[in-house]
Amino acid sequence: MKEKGILIVVSGFSGSGKGTLMKELLTRYPQTYALSISATTRAPREGEMDGREYFFVSKDDFEKMIAKGELIEYAKYVENYYGTPREYVEKMMEEGRDVILEIEIQGALNVKKLFPDTLLLFVTPPGADELKRRLVGRGTETMDVIESRMKRACEEAQGMENYDYLIVNDDLDECVRQMHAVIQGEHLRSSRNREFIEEIREDLERLKGEE
Ligand code: ADP
Ligand code: 5GP
Numbered sequence: 001m002k003e004k005g006i007l008i009v010v011s012g013f014s015g016s017g018k019g020t021l022m023k024e025l026l027t028r029y030p031q032t033y034a035l036s037i038s039a040t041t042r043a044p045r046e047g048e049m050d051g052r053e054y055f056f057v058s059k060d061d062f063e064k065m066i067a068k069g070e071l072i073e074y075a076k077y078v079e080n081y082y083g084t085p086r087e088y089v090e091k092m093m094e095e096g097r098d099v100i101l102e103i104e105i106q107g108a109l110n111v112k113k114l115f116p117d118t119l120l121l122f123v124t125p126p127g128a129d130e131l132k133r134r135l136v137g138r139g140t141e142t143m144d145v146i147e148s149r150m151k152r153a154c155e156e157a158q159g160m161e162n163y164d165y166l167i168v169n170d171d172l173d174e175c176v177r178q179m180h181a182v183i184q185g186e187h188l189r190s191s192r193n194r195e196f197i198e199e200i201r202e203d204l205e206r207l208k209g210e211e
Contacts, residue, residue: 005034005093006186007115008100009108012123013153015135017169018102019053021123024176025100034092036101039065042080045140055085073103073110078148082107098183105159112162119186121179122163126170128153 012018022035039055041062050056057065062081065071074083084101092099101111112118125131131153135146160166165182169175190197 005097007118010102010121011108014149016123016125018123034097034099040082073107075106105156120163123167
C-alpha cells in the first residue's frame with residue numbers, strides 16, 4: 001500500500017505570494033501534491049472561477065456546510081467566511097498525495113489541534129514594504145481593503161512562531177525549491193516512519209536468530 005500523504009498548512013500575509021507559489025509548486029509536481037479548494041462567502045475576483053480558486057457560496061450555504069460537518073475548519077477573515085471541505089482532503093491523503101491547505105492563521109491552529117502531525121509553513125515576503133507593494137501591484141482590492149489586510153498582517157505576524165518553518169518568498173524559483181525540500185524532508189522524520197522502524201527491527205532480530 002502507498003504511504004499516506006502529509007497534511008500541510010500554508011499560511012502567510014495576504015499578498016505574500018501564497019497563490020503564486022502554490023500554482024508553481026503544483027505545476028512542477030502535479031503527482032506529488034494536491035491543493036485543497038476552500039469554500040468562501042467572498043465574491044470572486046476577476047479571473048477566478050467557481051470550483052478552481054474557491055467554491056463561491058452564499059452565507060446560507062456556508063452555514064449549512066458547517067451544520068452538516070462538511071468542513072474540517074472554518075474562520076472569518078475580513079468580513080467573509082472561509083472553510084476547508086473535508087471529503088477531498090481525506091481522499092487525496094488516502095491516495096498518498098501531500099495535501100496543502102492554503103488557509104489563514106486561526107484555521108491553521110485549529111487544523112493542528114485536530115491533526116497534530118500537520119506541517120505548518122508560513123510564507124512571508126522579504127519585508128513589510130514589499131508586502132504593500134505586492135498588494136497594491138496585484139490591483140485586485142480597493143485601498144480600503146488593502147489597509148484592512150495590512151492591519152490583519154500585523155495581527156498574523158504575532159503568530160509566526162507557531163509555524164514549523166518560515167518560507168521567505170523573495171525569488172520565486174528559489175522559494176518553490178525550498179518549500180519542496182522542506183516537505184520532502186518532513187517525510188523522513190522518524191516519527192512518520194514507525195512502520196519501517198518496526199519492520200527493520202524484526203528483520204534484524206530474525207537474521208540474528210539465523211546465525
Ligand atoms: P497571496 O496569495 O499570498 O495573497 P499572490 O500570489 O496573489 O499572494 O501574490 C501577490 C502579488 O505579488 C501578485 O501580484 C504576484 O504576482 C506578486 N508576487 C508573488 N510572488 C512574488 C515574488 N517572489 N516576487 C515578486 N512579486 C511576487
Ligand atoms: P483571499 O480572499 O485573499 O483569497 O483569502 C483571504 C485569506 O483567507 C487568506 O489568508 C487565505 O489563506 C485564507 N483562506 C482561504 N481559504 C481558507 C479556508 O478554507 N480556511 C481558512 N481558515 N482560511 C482560508
